[in-house]
Amino acid sequence: MESAFSIIAEPNRRAILSLLAASERSVGDIEEELQLPQPSVSKHLRVLREAGFVESRVDTQRRLYRIKPEPLIEVDAWLAQFRRFWTTHVDALERHLDHMDQSRPTKRKTRRKK
Amino acid sequence: MESAFSIIAEPNRRAILSLLAASERSVGDIEEELQLPQPSVSKHLRVLREAGFVESRVDTQRRLYRIKPEPLIEVDAWLAQFRRFWTTHVDALERHLDHMDQSRPTKRKTRRKK
DNA sequence: TGAGTATATACCTTACGGAGTATATATCCG
DNA sequence: CGGATATATACTCCGTAAGGTATATACTCA
Numbered sequence: 001m002e003s004a005f006s007i008i009a010e011p012n013r014r015a016i017l018s019l020l021a022a023s024e025r026s027v028g029d030i031e032e033e034l035q036l037p038q039p040s041v042s043k044h045l046r047v048l049r050e051a052g053f054v055e056s057r058v059d060t061q062r063r064l065y066r067i068k069p070e071p072l073i074e075v076d077a078w079l080a081q082f083r084r085f086w087t088t089h090v091d092a093l094e095r096h097l098d099h100m101d102q103s104r105p106t107k108r109k110t111r112r113k114k
Numbered sequence: 115m116e117s118a119f120s121i122i123a124e125p126n127r128r129a130i131l132s133l134l135a136a137s138e139r140s141v142g143d144i145e146e147e148l149q150l151p152q153p154s155v156s157k158h159l160r161v162l163r164e165a166g167f168v169e170s171r172v173d174t175q176r177r178l179y180r181i182k183p184e185p186l187i188e189v190d191a192w193l194a195q196f197r198r199f200w201t202t203h204v205d206a207l208e209r210h211l212d213h214m215d216q217s218r219p220t221k222r223k224t225r226r227k228k
Numbered sequence: 229t230g231a232g233t234a235t236a237t238a239c240c241t242t243a244c245g246g247a248g249t250a251t252a253t254a255t256c257c258g
Numbered sequence: 259c260g261g262a263t264a265t266a267t268a269c270t271c272c273g274t275a276a277g278g279t280a281t282a283t284a285c286t287c288a
Contacts, residue, residue, distance in 0.1 A: 009123035010246080014192070021195045027265055040247070042266055047245095061255045061264050069199035076193055076200075078128070081135045083190070085183035124276080141235055154277070156236050161275095175234050175285050 004071035005078075007051045012036060013044050017067065020054060024066035118185035119192075121165045126150060127158050131181065134168060138180035 008014055015034050019025055025033075031041045045065055048054045052071050056063045122128055129148050133139055139147075145155045159179055162168045166185050170177045 006123040009120040072196045073200050079190055082186045086187050
């Protein structure tokens with residue numbers, strides 16, 4: 001279970017993270033918005049917390065959870081090695097691979113940092 | 115198992131994808147480089163193929179596998195909602211540019227698979 | 229055609245993780 | 259204090275997926 005990848009393999013956990021991406025939320029908020037039993041929410045939050053995806057703060061009787069991005073950064077970093085397969089600019093390496101479909105090679109986007 | 119996320123939850127499959135990110139390879143290549151039993155490699159490749167992560171072509175007696183990026187694009191798209199947590203420019207300007215980027219009139223659209 | 233190589237599949241076993249249910253802990257307020 | 263609310267944990271059950279081993283299929287070439 002350790003790896004960030006196996007943590008986000010669970011659909012309910014992804015849903016929880018998506019909610020928290022918008023704003024921090026209490027357990028009850030999540031329970032209601034995702035229509036999940038409360039123990040299930042707490043259990044998933046525990047897994048997410050122990051894996052570093054979220055952290056919580058106390059607000060009177062509730063716990064408010066919010067995103068901690070580190071493990072997601074790790075996933076993003078792993079994905080980096082594949083981005084050349086779908087980014088538009090055609091570099092020499094990609095041309096070396098079998099992309100016969102060289103339709104509009106000089107079509108250029110506005111320059112941005114990726 | 116259906117989701118792209120659960121497919122890449124398996125460490126050996128991630129290792130296989132990383133190898134293929136560099137260049138296409140045969141089953142035997144992967145077997146040797148990852149020190150995995152051949153049936154295990156074949157089984158993982160089958161899972162990856164059926165989920166659309168790889169495709170194979172025949173080269174005499176061998177099968178050469180290579181990356182098909184679609185499911186990884188899906189993962190990348192899911193990650194997008196969290197990027198503001200670790201990118202440096204979180205201001206309205208960048209969000210505006212992102213939006214314009216995606217609405218640019220290119221022919222490539224990411225296909226959505228269920 | 230038959231041996232050899234490359235890859236796929238079948239079968240069994242096992243472990244892990246998620247769901248569900250019940251219960252525990254903690255905090256607030258009247 | 260005691261009841262109500264909010265959240266966490268314990269425990270059992272069950273499905274699924276990965277590993278291992280054996281075997282099947284497919285192709286090549288002498």
